[in-house]
Amino acid sequence: xxxxxxxxxxxxxxxxxxxxxxxxxxxxxxxxxxxxxxxxxxxxxxxxxxxxxxxxxxxx
Numbered sequence: 001x002x003x004x005x006x007x008x009x010x011x012x013x014x015x016x017x018x019x020x021x022x023x024x025x026x027x028x029x030x031x032x033x034x035x036x037x038x039x040x041x042x043x044x045x046x047x048x049x050x051x052x053x054x055x056x057x058x059x060x
Contacts, residue, residue, distance in 0.1 A: 017040070024034030043048070 020036040020038060022034050023037050025032045039051065
């Protein structure tokens with residue numbers, strides 16, 4: 001998509017499905033090369049701090 005095709009005055013917050021998603025993993029202090037995937041599912045470990053009493057907002 002070209003920047004000229006985006007109507008920046010009417011951007012919304014709703015979900016817009018795309019054909020691909022970009023995934024990159026952070027491991028051992030650096031980002032690994034990313035890749036495009038078709039899977040729209042987001043997998044998060046159940047022990048992730050973000051699910052435990054707002055700890056995710058305290059990290060930083």
